Amino acid sequence: MNPSVSGSPHGEQPRHVPVMLDRVVELLAPALAADGAVVIDATLGLGGHSEALLTAFPNARLIGIDRDLHALELSGRRLAPFGDRATLVHAVYDEIPDVLADLGLSSVNGVLFDLGVSSMQLDEADRGFAYSQDAPLDMRMDDSRGITAAEVLNTYDAPALARILRVYGEEKFAKRIADRVVEAREAEPFTTSGRLVELLYDAIPAPARRTGGHPAKRTFQALRIEVNDELQVLSRAMPAALDAVSVGGRVVVESYQSLEDRMVKQAFTAVTTTDVPPDLPFVPEELQPRFVNVTRGAEKAREPELTDNPRAASVRLRAVERTRGDAA
Known part of the structure; x- marks a missing residue:
C-alpha cells in the first residue's frame, strides 16, 4: 500500500496521502463515470484512494476491503461522510468473489490494488514492520490471527528460512543469515526487531552493507511476505479481480517490489494476448483477448511527487480494461 501518512500535532487521525492519486483516478474514470458504477478498493488502508474516488464520482458506490482491523476503523471514520455509498469489509483481497456474493x-466496474505494507503499519512501532525501531516481531497485517514473524524465526528450520529470504527477499546472503538465526535462537528466542537487525549487520559482509539500502530491508520484506502469505494471496486475487469486472471495467494495480509487479504483469499478459498464429489474417471474435492494456508497461511516479513522498519512488502502476465478456 505504501502511502505516506501525515500525523497531526493534536493527535488527530492520520491522513493518507496516496501514491499517484491523480493518475489512479484518471485511469478509473472511464469505468466509473456512469450512474451506479461500483468500484472495489481491495487494499483500503486509511482510505485515501477511496475518498478521492467517491469525491470524483458522486454517483459511484465503493466497496473497501482490508484485512487490517485498525485500518478499517480509521478509514471508516474518514469515509463516514459518504454514508451508504461506502461499504467496508474485513477480508483479504483474494476473497473478492465471496465479498461480492455476500x-x-x-460484477463491478473497477478494482484498485495498492499493494504492500502501508505507512500506518510501518509507523505503528508495536506492529514490528519497521527495522528502524525496536519492536515486537509481529508483522501481521491482520493481528487478530495467524503466525507472527517471531514464530517464523523461532520455528522454521534453516533451509526453510533460507528459502524465504532468497525467494521473497531476493537476499544474496540468505543461507548465512538463516544459519545465524538458528544458532542465535538456541541461546534465546527472537522477540524483537532490534536483535534481528543486529544479527543482520553481523551476518552481512561490510561491503554488501554499503550498497542496496538498509541491510535489514530484504529480510524484513521476506518475513512480512511469509507471515501474510502475500504472493499466494496476490496470485489468487489477480484472476479474481479480472473475472469480477464487467465489459468496460478496469483493474488498476500499484506494486512496490519486483516480485509483486512481475506477478501482476504476468496476470495482465495472460488476458491481453491471444494464442492464434501471428500471421492469421483475421482473428475471430471468440479468440480475441478479453482485455486490453491501458498503460504502456509499468508507469512510475514523477516529480514533484517523488520529492514530496519518497515512498513513491518504487511504485509501478499497471492497468487493463475489459473489452469483451467470457465465451459462452
Whole structure:
C-alpha cells in the first residue's frame, strides 16, 4: 500500500496521502463515470484512494476491503461522510468473489490494488514492520490471527528460512543469515526487531552493507511476505479481480517490489494476448483477448511527487480494461 501518512500535532487521525492519486483516478474514470458504477478498493488502508474516488464520482458506490482491523476503523471514520455509498469489509483481497456474493453483486466496474505494507503499519512501532525501531516481531497485517514473524524465526528450520529470504527477499546472503538465526535462537528466542537487525549487520559482509539500502530491508520484506502469505494471496486475487469486472471495467494495480509487479504483469499478459498464429489474417471474435492494456508497461511516479513522498519512488502502476465478456 505504501502511502505516506501525515500525523497531526493534536493527535488527530492520520491522513493518507496516496501514491499517484491523480493518475489512479484518471485511469478509473472511464469505468466509473456512469450512474451506479461500483468500484472495489481491495487494499483500503486509511482510505485515501477511496475518498478521492467517491469525491470524483458522486454517483459511484465503493466497496473497501482490508484485512487490517485498525485500518478499517480509521478509514471508516474518514469515509463516514459518504454514508451508504461506502461499504467496508474485513477480508483479504483474494476473497473478492465471496465479498461480492455476500453483497449480492455479480460484477463491478473497477478494482484498485495498492499493494504492500502501508505507512500506518510501518509507523505503528508495536506492529514490528519497521527495522528502524525496536519492536515486537509481529508483522501481521491482520493481528487478530495467524503466525507472527517471531514464530517464523523461532520455528522454521534453516533451509526453510533460507528459502524465504532468497525467494521473497531476493537476499544474496540468505543461507548465512538463516544459519545465524538458528544458532542465535538456541541461546534465546527472537522477540524483537532490534536483535534481528543486529544479527543482520553481523551476518552481512561490510561491503554488501554499503550498497542496496538498509541491510535489514530484504529480510524484513521476506518475513512480512511469509507471515501474510502475500504472493499466494496476490496470485489468487489477480484472476479474481479480472473475472469480477464487467465489459468496460478496469483493474488498476500499484506494486512496490519486483516480485509483486512481475506477478501482476504476468496476470495482465495472460488476458491481453491471444494464442492464434501471428500471421492469421483475421482473428475471430471468440479468440480475441478479453482485455486490453491501458498503460504502456509499468508507469512510475514523477516529480514533484517523488520529492514530496519518497515512498513513491518504487511504485509501478499497471492497468487493463475489459473489452469483451467470457465465451459462452
